[in-house]
Amino acid sequence: xxxxxxxxxxxxxxxxxxxxxxxxxxxxxxxxxxxxxxxxxxxxxxxxxxxxxxxxxxxxxxxxxxxxxxxxxxxxxxxxxxxxxxxxxxxxxxxxxxxxxxxxxxxxxxxxxxxxxxxxxxxxxxxxxxxxxxxxxxxxxxxxxxxxxxxxxxxxxxxxxxxxxxxxxxxxxxxxxxxxxxxxxxxxxxxxxxxxxxxxxxxxxxxxxxxxxxxxxxxxxxxxxxxxxxxxxxxxxxxxxxxxxxxxxxxxxxxxxxxxxxxxxxxxxxxxxxxxxxxxxxxxxxxxxxxxxxxxxxxxxxxxxxxxxxxxxxxxxxxxxxxxxxxxxxxxxxxxxxxxxxxxxxxxxxxxxxxxxxxxxxxxxxxxxxxxxxxxx
Numbered sequence: 001x002x003x004x005x006x007x008x009x010x011x012x013x014x015x016x017x018x019x020x021x022x023x024x025x026x027x028x029x030x031x032x033x034x035x036x037x038x039x040x041x042x043x044x045x046x047x048x049x050x051x052x053x054x055x056x057x058x059x060x061x062x063x064x065x066x067x068x069x070x071x072x073x074x075x076x077x078x079x080x081x082x083x084x085x086x087x088x089x090x091x092x093x094x095x096x097x098x099x100x101x102x103x104x105x106x107x108x109x110x111x112x113x114x115x116x117x118x119x120x121x122x123x124x125x126x127x128x129x130x131x132x133x134x135x136x137x138x139x140x141x142x143x144x145x146x147x148x149x150x151x152x153x154x155x156x157x158x159x160x161x162x163x164x165x166x167x168x169x170x171x172x173x174x175x176x177x178x179x180x181x182x183x184x185x186x187x188x189x190x191x192x193x194x195x196x197x198x199x200x201x202x203x204x205x206x207x208x209x210x211x212x213x214x215x216x217x218x219x220x221x222x223x224x225x226x227x228x229x230x231x232x233x234x235x236x237x238x239x240x241x242x243x244x245x246x247x248x249x250x251x252x253x254x255x256x257x258x259x260x261x262x263x264x265x266x267x268x269x270x271x272x273x274x275x276x277x278x279x280x281x282x283x284x285x286x287x288x289x290x291x292x293x294x295x296x297x298x299x300x301x302x303x304x305x306x307x308x309x310x311x312x313x314x315x316x317x318x319x320x321x322x323x324x325x326x327x328x329x330x331x332x333x334x335x336x337x338x339x340x341x342x343x344x345x346x347x348x349x350x351x352x353x354x355x356x357x358x359x360x361x362x363x364x365x366x367x368x369x370x371x372x373x374x375x376x377x
Contacts, residue, residue: 004094004123008102011080012292013341015072016110022118023064023071024057030055048132055129062117062284066291069110073103073295074316078317081299096300096362103296107289113321118252147171155179169193173205175232187232194234248277256281272338283344287327290351294319297358323351 008373032053080086089099147170151159156179161249170192177185189208194201212223246266248256255263256278267274298316309328327347334340 005105007104008076008080008099009106010240012072012103012106015076016068016106019071019075020061020065020068021070024061027064028053028057028060031060051132052129055125058117058121058125062114062122065110065114065117066288069107070291070316070320071297072178072291073106074299074313077296078310078313096297096359099300100293100296100359103292107292110292111285111288114288118281118284123250123252126247130246130250165191168184170203170320171202173208174231175203182214184213186213187230189230194346201234203234205230205232248274253278253281267280270338276334276338276341276344279344280334283327283348286345286348287323287351290323290348290355291320293355294323294351294358297355297362300362303356319351319354323347323354326350 036049036053077086078173080089086099147161147163149160153159156177158176158178160174161170164170171190173187173189173192175187175248177187177339187205187208189205189211191206193206195204196202205227206229208227210225210227210230212225214221246267248267251263251267251274258275259269259274263274264270295316298319299312301312301315324347327344330343330346334343
């Protein structure tokens with residue numbers, strides 16, 4: 001690599017490290033505050049809080065890196081311009097297209113980092129976070145299974161346990177489910193067991209009875225059903241409980257491109273939605289070199305002055321916002337129709353065309369202003 005490329009690349013990498021550290025810290029703290037409140041209110045320890053915040057870092061970093069690349073190239077180009085280094089490079093015969101080479105290498109480097117995150121670390125962290133969240137939810141659920149007192153875990157729900165045996169069996173259980181006013185069900189059982197299912201904790205009621213009370217025009221009707229064994233979704237009785245399907249973002253990209261029946265059953269999604277998520281990941285790293293090139297190409301337009309190029313910086317920010325807006329619009333459109341997944345690559349193509357147009361404008365020769373023909377002898 002020529003010395004001028006190494007010099008520009010070193011400048012960009014140094015600035016990139018600074019901006020990435022600052023932006024990741026700000027973004028992570030903003031997301032971690034609500035996580036701290038939720039976990040601490042549930043009575044979790046500081047180690048659990050640290051574990052959860054660490055598992056959110058890969059996602060935060062993958063979102064922040066393209067912005068940090070844009071900030072590094074914009075600031076670095078502005079500093080090179082303010083210190084007249086760009087003027088010297090132009091005088092040495094280095095045009096905008098030639099100077100864009102180390103910037104493109106830098107953008108590809110950032111894109112590779114984002115690809116490693118979105119295809120590897122982020123799915124692994126999200127899968128681990130989902131498992132730990134399910135475990136903590138079960139622990140929070142277990143806190144309500146206290147003997148000798150009436151508990152009200154949710155709206156319209158009443159729970160009573162006489163005692164808990166040494167082997168974990170719940171003795172003399174009473175549950176009243178009044179969430180549906182048209183059908184109030186009361187469960188009583190001699191004993192019950194808490195078992196873990198794919199969708200969360202489940203109560204296995206043994207030797208019990210279910211009484212269903214339905215109001216009617218001719219008076220209330222009571223139906224009694226006796227059972228030897230009955231399973232009850234205990235997660236449904238707590239606020240925020242219910243069906244806990246896995247998220248598509250918890251799985252690797254290769255499995256999403258060729259989804260199998262197990263993946264579709266675990267997520268409740270169809271094959272088109274799984275492939276859409278995979279193509280979103282494939283398109284996301286492409287925006288990193290686009291962001292870096294936008295920060296450079298926009299600042300190359302116009303004359304150079306000691307007052308800097310802050311007007312070009314404003315246009316560069318608007319260009320980045322336009323690319324991001326197009327990316328969000330494409331994602332929303334594909335979200336409505338998964339068959340339109342090629343639209344996800346449109347923002348990268350638009351950004352590349354915009355960068356090429358800006359570099360072409362910067363490379364055009366500019367004649368002297370106000371020239372009135374040739375000089376007189």
